[in-house]
Amino acid sequence: MRTLETGSTTLITGASSGIGRAFAQRIAAAGGDLVLVARREDVLLALADDLERLHGVRVRVIAHDLDGPDAGRALADKVRDTRIPVDALINNAGLGVHGDLAMAPLASATTQIAVNVTALTTLTALLLPPMVTRGRGAIINVASTAGFQAVPHMAVYSASKSYVLTFTRALWREVRGTGVDVLAVCPGATDTAFFDTAGEAASVGSRRTPEQVVDSALRALRAGRPSVVDGRGNALVSWLAPRLPERVAINLAERSVRPTTE
Template sequence: MSVYATELFTGKTVLITGASSGIGRAFAQRAAAHGARLVLVARRAAVLAELATELQTRHDSQVHVIPCDLAIPGAGTQLHDEVVAAGLEVDILVNNAGVGAHGDLVAARAADVVAQIQLNVTALAELTTLFLPAMTARRQGTVINIASTAAFQAIPHMAVYGATKAFVLSFTRALWAETKATGVRVIAVCPGATDTEFFDIAGEAASVGRRRSPGDVVDTALRALHRHRPSVVDGISNAAVAMISPRLPARVAIGAAERSVRPTAG
């Protein structure tokens, strides 16, 4: 896997959203270890600063920290403008920031639903649209969009989250085809349950199956990028479920998904 990481990251500038923890942090650590310059984006400035210090100390990395809440409309454009103003040329964009809520829509706050869509869908599409033209002009670059196994079927009790990840998967696969002749690589990475802070918000009932590590997800992404795949599911059992679910009758697939994340009593 180090060969793939060296090929992808060495000498490149990598912008990672949601970089303060989980999969984003794992991407940052891997990229720094293989000689990348980093632009780390997340809401928590103090946590980002600690991570930047760690990477600078351990790997002598160049790290630019931009605290930013991408759930705020227009934040993606502001982030892009700040990166350009700093003279940074992004070679690899990792759209990792995302959030999921567990519970029925009838009990949700409309503002929370809108913020979830803004972060998971709008900011991702906004950043991709803003950074892609410079990549295609240079005829090189990489866009890694973090989707989810939730993208492959409707998820009762997580209806908005599943729908946002279905957008990410479809959007990214289409973009893969659009960019095939441009020298830019594009991929949607679909983790299942992963050992991250995601479940601090979504709750334990939203976790299905054995959790894989953020490092596992990075490994899967690197392998699939090397093979020029439009999308990849992390983990053999997750891949099997993702393959089978769309082939089942809709009522069967939805019913199975509902039972797997049904809120626990009490």
């Protein structure tokens, strides 16, 4: 058995669309069984049906809202009740909201933190130990190029993705030698429904496809890297941003996502 392939089971959060859906399609095509998680059960059931028919794999669906302080634990409880051993976890569910903190409802900040940070951390903390015990497994956390810099108008989002990146890099070293691989994948602008919530102003540069993000992630996981940025242009900007003078970096990021005035 190889992780993310035949004989293994991968749990993907945010599998109903975009990058999570592309991960599900790729893993099913490689013969891997899946547990798909998101809020929209009907969408997940239709995808599960397609993948089972096309690839002969087993796909379970858990409809679950990851917003809320205990949402990650509640999902882990549901997984435990199914008695499915999860060999790999892809923490992909996430959202970004464009808008200044002083003008936004508090729920906008707390939801981004709950889904992007709290649920990701809780699921990792609860699903990693059995992987370590079995001596094999994989965890892919979906961060963002926004995690390399402070992005005004998306302060909570960029901070949440910095967390994901730092958390995952540290974890990568903690699990060394256990047989578990850990990776943060950092997409730049990618063509998904993300911008339905984040708004078009949040889109910087040309968009890549979810399939390209999955390619980058799986290649980097095989290479044993702690993190990877999808796309050369995105990699260059992510390398440069932390090396610029602080104010220059913040001002450039602000300009790139500045709200357009009608």
